[in-house]
Amino acid sequence: MNTIVAQLQRQFQGYIVSLYQQGYLDNQFTELRKLQDEGSPDFVAEVVSLFFDDCAKLINDMSTSLERPDHVDFKQVDSGVHQLKGSSSSVGARRVKSVCIAFKECCDVQNREGCLRCLQQVDYEYKMLKTKLQDLFNLEQQILQAGGTIPQVSMN
Amino acid sequence: MEVCNCIEPQWPADELLMKYQYISDFFIAIAYFSIPLELIYFVKKSAVFPYRWVLVQFGAFIVLCGATHLINLWTFTTHSRTVALVMTTAKGLTAAVSCATALMLVHIIPDLLSVKTRELFLKNKAAELDREMGLIRTQEETGRHVRMLTHEIRSTLDRHTILKTTLVELGRTLALEECALWMPTRTGLELQLSYTLRQQHPVEYTVPIQLPVINQVFGTSRAVKISPNSPVARLRPVTGKYMLGEVVAVRVPLLHLSNFQINNWPELSTKRYALMVLMLPSDSARQWHVHELELVEVVADQVAVALSHAAILEESMRARDLLMEQNVALDLARREAETAIRARNDFLAVMNHEMRTPMHAIIALSSLLQETELTPEQRLMVETILKSSNLLATLMNDVLDLSRLEDGSLQLELGTFNLHTLFREILSLIKPIAVVKKLPITLNLAPDLPEFVVGDEKRLMQIILNIVGNAVKFSKQGSISVAALVTKSDTRAADFFVVPTGSHFYLRVKVKDSGAGINPQDIPKLFTKFAQTQSLATRSSGGSGLGLAISKRFVNLMEGNIWIESDGLGKGCTAIFDVKLGISEGSNESKQSGIPKVPAIPRHANFSGLKVLVMDENGVSRMVTKGLLVHLGCEVTTVSSNEECLRVVSQEHKVVFMDVCMPGVENYQIAIRIHEKFTKQRHQRPLLVALTGNTDKSTKEKCMSFGLDGVLLKPVSLDNMRDVLSDLLERRVLYEGM
Numbered sequence: 051m052n053t054i055v056a057q058l059q060r061q062f063q064g065y066i067v068s069l070y071q072q073g074y075l076d077n078q079f080t081e082l083r084k085l086q087d088e089g090s091p092d093f094v095a096e097v098v099s100l101f102f103d104d105c106a107k108l109i110n111d112m113s114t115s116l117e118r119p120d121h122v123d124f125k126q127v128d129s130g131v132h133q134l135k136g137s138s139s140s141v142g143a144r145r146v147k148s149v150c151i152a153f154k155e156c157c158d159v160q161n162r163e164g165c166l167r168c169l170q171q172v173d174y175e176y177k178m179l180k181t182k183l184q185d186l187f188n189l190e191q192q193i194l195q196a197g198g199t200i201p202q203v204s205m206n
Numbered sequence: 207m208e209v210c211n212c213i214e215p216q217w218p219a220d221e222l223l224m225k226y227q228y229i230s231d232f233f234i235a236i237a238y239f240s241i242p243l244e245l246i247y248f249v250k251k252s253a254v255f256p257y258r259w260v261l262v263q264f265g266a267f268i269v270l271c272g273a274t275h276l277i278n279l280w281t282f283t284t285h286s287r288t289v290a291l292v293m294t295t296a297k298g299l300t301a302a303v304s305c306a307t308a309l310m311l312v313h314i315i316p317d318l319l320s321v322k323t324r325e326l327f328l329k330n331k332a333a334e335l336d337r338e339m340g341l342i343r344t345q346e347e348t349g350r351h352v353r354m355l356t357h358e359i360r361s362t363l364d365r366h367t368i369l370k371t372t373l374v375e376l377g378r379t380l381a382l383e384e385c386a387l388w389m390p391t392r393t394g395l396e397l398q399l400s401y402t403l404r405q406q407h408p409v410e411y412t413v414p415i416q417l418p419v420i421n422q423v424f425g426t427s428r429a430v431k432i433s434p435n436s437p438v439a440r441l442r443p444v445t446g447k448y449m450l451g452e453v454v455a456v457r458v459p460l461l462h463l464s465n466f467q468i469n470n471w472p473e474l475s476t477k478r479y480a481l482m483v484l485m486l487p488s489d490s491a492r493q494w495h496v497h498e499l500e501l502v503e504v505v506a507d508q509v510a511v512a513l514s515h516a517a518i519l520e521e522s523m524r525a526r527d528l529l530m531e532q533n534v535a536l537d538l539a540r541r542e543a544e545t546a547i548r549a550r551n552d553f554l555a556v557m558n559h560e561m562r563t564p565m566h567a568i569i570a571l572s573s574l575l576q577e578t579e580l581t582p583e584q585r586l587m588v589e590t591i592l593k594s595s596n597l598l599a600t601l602m603n604d605v606l607d608l609s610r611l612e613d614g615s616l617q618l619e620l621g622t623f624n625l626h627t628l629f630r631e632i633l634s635l636i637k638p639i640a641v642v643k644k645l646p647i648t649l650n651l652a653p654d655l656p657e658f659v660v661g662d663e664k665r666l667m668q669i670i671l672n673i674v675g676n677a678v679k680f681s682k683q684g685s686i687s688v689a690a691l692v693t694k695s696d697t698r699a700a701d702f703f704v705v706p707t708g709s710h711f712y713l714r715v716k717v718k719d720s721g722a723g724i725n726p727q728d729i730p731k732l733f734t735k736f737a738q739t740q741s742l743a744t745r746s747s748g749g750s751g752l753g754l755a756i757s758k759r760f761v762n763l764m765e766g767n768i769w770i771e772s773d774g775l776g777k778g779c780t781a782i783f784d785v786k787l788g789i790s791e792g793s794n795e796s797k798q799s800g801i802p803k804v805p806a807i808p809r810h811a812n813f814s815g816l817k818v819l820v821m822d823e824n825g826v827s828r829m830v831t832k833g834l835l836v837h838l839g840c841e842v843t844t845v846s847s848n849e850e851c852l853r854v855v856s857q858e859h860k861v862v863f864m865d866v867c868m869p870g871v872e873n874y875q876i877a878i879r880i881h882e883k884f885t886k887q888r889h890q891r892p893l894l895v896a897l898t899g900n901t902d903k904s905t906k907e908k909c910m911s912f913g914l915d916g917v918l919l920k921p922v923s924l925d926n927m928r929d930v931l932s933d934l935l936e937r938r939v940l941y942e943g944m
Contacts, residue, residue, distance in 0.1 A: 078921045085833040085924065093833050101826045136867055137826035139899065139921055 055198030062189045066203050069186070074179055079142030083202070098183055101141045105176045108134050109169065116165055127165060128157045134172065145175045224282055231275045238272025260307075260314055267307045270300035345497045351379040352501055356508045365516040372509050373403045376484065380498055383451055383488060386441055388481040390415065390460070397481055402441060413437045419455075424479050429456040429499040429506075438483050451486030452494050456506045458482055461514040482506055550609070558606050565602065568595045608756055618662040618763055622790045625659045625713070626651060629690060632670050640678050645686055647674075652691035656711065660788030665760045669768075670715060672753040673781045677719035684720025684778065691716075693784055712766065712784045720778040729770055733758045761785055813931055814839040817858045819892070821851040821876070822865035827920065831863060831897065834927050848876045855880060857890040861934065866896045866909070867920070874912040881913050893934055897922070 069075045086093040112130040115123045135150035137143075149172045156164030190200050242265035249261055277293045355375045359368050373385045384404055388397040391412065397420065399411040413420070419436045432439060434450035457479040484502060486492050572592040580588060610616040633649050640647045670688075677686045693714040724732070733754050761768040764785040772779035818840045822828040828844050835842045843859070845851045855862060862880065866873040877894050884891035895916040896909045909917045916934055918926075 077923070081921065081923050082830065082833070085830075085837045087837065090833065090836065097826065097829050097833065100829060104824075104826055132867070133824055136824040136865075136899070136920075140824070140827040140830040142921070 055193060055196045058189065058193045058196055059198055059201050062186070062193060063201055063203055065186060065189060069182060073144050073148075074182055076142045076144040078139065080203070082142060095187055098141055101137050101143070102176065102180050104137050105134065105146070105172075109173050109176075112165075112169055116162060116169060119162060122160075122162050122165075124157055124160050128154070131157055143176070143179055146172060146179060149175055228279060228282055231278045235272045235276040235279070238268050238275060242268050260310060263303065263307050263310060267300070267303045270296060270303055274300050344495075348379075348497050348501050351375075352504050352508075355379065355505055359505075359508055359512045360515075363516050363519045365513060365520070368509065368512045368516055369401050372482075372505060373401055376502070376505060377403045380484065380486075380501070382484050382486060384441055384483075384485040386438075386483045387458075388413070388438060388483070390478055390480065394478070397438070399441070400480075405441070411441075420481065423455045423481060424457045427457065427503065429454050429494075429502045431494060432483075434485070438481060439485060441483075441485075451488045451490060451492065453483060453485045454494055454499060454502060455481055455483045456502050458506045458513075459510045461510060461517075482509075554606060554609055558602070561602055562599075565595060565599050569599060604753070604756055608759070616763065618665065620660055620788075621663055622658055622660050623663040624657055625655060625690075625787075626657055628663065628667060629670075629688070632667060632674060633688070635671065636674050636678060640686065643678065643681070645678060645681055645684065647678075648685065648687045650687065650689040652689075654692050655690055655713070656692075656787075656789050658790040659713075660790050661764065661785070662760075666764075666785065666787075669757045669760050669783065669785075670717075672757045673715070673717045673783070676753065677717050677721065677781065681719045681721030681778070686717065686719045689716045689718075690714070710786055710788050713787050714782065714784045716780055716782045718778065718780040723775045723777040724770065724772040724779050725775055726772060729772065732770060733768075757783075813935075816840045816860055816931075816935075818842055818861045818863065819851065819855055819859045820844045820863045821846070821848070822863075822897070823847065824865065824867075827865060827897075830921070834922060834924060835863075837924065838928055838931065840931075848873070848879075851876055852879055852883070855883070855892065857884070857892070859892045861893045861895060861931070863895050863897055863918075865920075866898050866905075874908065874914075877909075877912045877914050895930075895934065 066075075070079075082094050082097060090096075108130045112127050115126045115130075131150055131153045135147060135154065138146040138150060149168060153165065153168035153172060156168055193200055245261060245265060249258070274293070274296045277289065277296055280289045281293060355372070358371045358375055362368055362371070369387055373387065376382065377385045382403070384402065386399060386403070387401040389400040390396070391398050395415055396412040397415050417437065419432050420438065423430045423432065432453050432455050434440075434453045436453075438455065439450075439453045458481070460478045460480055482502075486494065569592065572588055572595060575588050576585070576592065607616065629649055629651060633647060636647060674686070674688060691714050693712045758768050761783050764787075766783060766785035768781070768783035770779055770781050816839070818835055820828060820831050820835065820842055822831060822844070823846055825846070828846065832842045832844050843854060845854050851862070851864070864873065864876060877896075880894060881891065893915045894913070895918055896905075896914050897918050897920050898905055898909075899920050906917055916930070918930060922930075
């Protein structure tokens with residue numbers, strides 16, 4: 051049993067480290083994980099699912115705004131990007147955040163083409179992250195079910 | 207011969223004569239008949255004829271006479287007896303009536319004559335009344351002129367206009383040839399011709415004031431007729447006019463302002479008069495009438511009043527101008543003084559720093575030098591250097607203190623300290639010198655003297671040291687006693703009531719020495735700066751004379767009083783002061799800061815139960831922040847908008863975290879509104895912390911300007927949040943965390 055747990059834990063560690071190294075996540079995610087305790091065991095999961103829902107909604111709204119070429123509400127897009135940037139930095143979604151920064155720049159100069167491109171990229175990135183984190187949570191569940199504890203991973 | 211009853215005339219009928227008689231009789235008859243008719247006609251016309259009966263009588267008389275004559279016409283020829291009878295009757299009646307009339311006339315004619323006399327009398331009376339009426343009318347017109355003149359004169363407050371108008375109007379009313387006003391000169395010895403009616407630019411012509419004619423005019427308030435040849439009346443060279451018009455002069459009192467008292471009218475013996483001279487036209491037979499003289503007198507009075515009003519106005523205008531000038535000057539002086547004070551303060555501030563730095567260097571290095579190996583002479587030299595520099599440093603501090611005290615910019619630094627210890631320290635400081643001078647010092651602390659008190663320890667020590675030091679300095683022999691007690695009531699100064707309130711008390715310190723004593727007359731001067739009593743004994747001792755002045759000011763700052771009592775030279779003196787100190791609770795109180803209201807909150811490791819409010823529009827951030835705080839043990843309430851935040855925030859929340867990431871200023875408004883909401887209960891206002899993604903200085907400054915207590919950079923790590931919270935709660939302000 052122990053070995054399975056240990057193996058799973060090693061797998062988990064490796065996976066999460068790879069996520070950090072590939073730039074999907076940053077320190078903030080570590081902080082989030084620190085907040086998870088007996089009082090709130092699913093804290094991280096709740097936060098990231100909220101984040102993904104938020105993403106979906108914001109992206110939807112922004113794509114509606116950017117749809118018609120002659121009548122683009124850049125203000126709305128800007129506010130959406132701002133929200134997205136804030137949320138992504140709160141959860142530590144590093145890639146999403148970087149795209150948001152570029153997105154904001156396009157929005158500032160009112161470059162519709164650029165905005166559309168960024169929007170697509172954001173969409174792609176968050177979906178990627180969602181998949182990855184889903185895998186991570188699955189691993190966590192497996193560890194817990196196997197009776198182990200989720201290892202704390204510190205990034206230096 | 208026929209006998210006829212005809213009567214023959216006596217004489218032979220002469221035809222011509224007869225004819226003439228006939229005609230005359232006829233005419234007489236007509237006239238006699240017409241007269242009564244005329245009489246009746248005219249009497250009927252007039253209503254006033256009183257004697258109708260006489261008229262009737264007269265009429266009858268005339269009618270009968272006429273009848274007689276008429277009947278006579280028939281008697282020229284032979285006439286019958288009837289005619290003769292009628293004739294006789296007529297004549298008889300006529301005779302009767304005539305006699306009656308004649309008798310009546312004796313009564314009537316005197317009456318008629320008297321009527322005439324009365325008529326004459328009435329006519330005379332009427333003429334007289336007419337004359338009088340004319341007089342009254344003239345007087346009334348004169349009165350009107352006076353009123354109009356007065357109105358003209360009083361309608362202006364300008365002195366020149368008043369006088370000019372007076373002369374013009376008088377000239378017009380009275381049809382004068384010339385009118386002049388003589389005013390007294392400044393010296394009062396001469397009268398100067400100031401205004402005339404006809405001449406536009408009167409020659410500056412003066413007459414001495416002591417002329418008899420002038421004295422005569424000034425002696426009475428009435429208008430006086432003077433000779434046209436008197437110097438005041440000779441205004442123009444006489445050119446061929448041989449009969450100068452009559453001249454009248456009247457005095458015009460010039461009332462001095464200083465004569466006006468509120469309830470007393472000024473006496474007219476002001477002795478300053480102007481002279482008004484009025485000349486009737488020459489070559490006219492006009493004389494001065496009484497009413498004209500009265501007019502002149504009245505006008506003179508009015509002019510006097512008007513002139514005094516004008517003078518008052520001039521005076522007040524002058525005073526106002528003077529005041530304005532003084533105001534401007536004062537303002538300038540004030541600004542200059544302010545500039546000077548500012549300059550001095552700047553100078554002091556700079557000099558203070560500039561002087562202290564080298565001073566500290568000298569003192570520090572000298573002390574260090576003292577610690578090294580030195581020969582005795584070197585040691586002596588270093589000690590002298592140290593002593594001198596300490597003295598100099600004290601002097602600088604004193605001067606700076608004093609100037610700050612005078613500006614009122616010195617603040618006491620309150621703290622808790624041990625009063626008993628303080629006294630013992632002071633004693634130990636002074637003891638060496640006292641021992642050298644062989645002056646035993648005794649300390650007497652009252653048993654009810656609190657041990658731990660709140661006050662400015664350093665300054666209190668300064669005061670006591672100064673006083674005790676003075677006692678030692680100025681005593682050659684004897685002893686010094688220091689007593690400290692709690693004073694309950696002060697009987698010395700009537701305007702200084704000592705009321706010990708619950709947490710305060712008044713400390714009284716008495717320092718008695720048996721030294722040189724002080725002359726009671728010098729006591730008030732003791733507390734002035736830079737003053738020292740000049741007794742020989744004290745000349746040798748140092749000091750700048752500032753000590754007592756500074757002590758007094760410190761004592762005053764501590765809401766107390768300081769004074770010195772002495773029985774005279776050589777009898778020693780006692781210095782006493784009271785100061786207000788606070789009583790402190792326990793002896794383990796740590797040093798408190800100058801803001802006593804907020805009790806210190808010890809550093810928390812966990813913040814269990816700490817109520818906080820998180821405001822963030824972004825759901826994810828909100829959740830993360832909440833998670834952070836919950837993990838630290840806080841009780842977190844979350845809101846997602848400004849309005850909700852305002853609604854929910856209460857005094858239970860100790861900290862409010864607000865996301866200010868959104869561009870624009872609206873976010874910061876919430877801080878202001880929270881401030882407003884809690885204005886009444888300042889110390890219960892929750893701490894406001896901004897969460898932002900911006901790192902620049904302008905955000906920090908903006909937060910500070912909107913009254914936020916701290917700024918945090920998102921995303922916040924757990925350790926960071928922990929540190930920040932404890933710092934915040936302890937110090938109530940945080941501008942780190944970046």
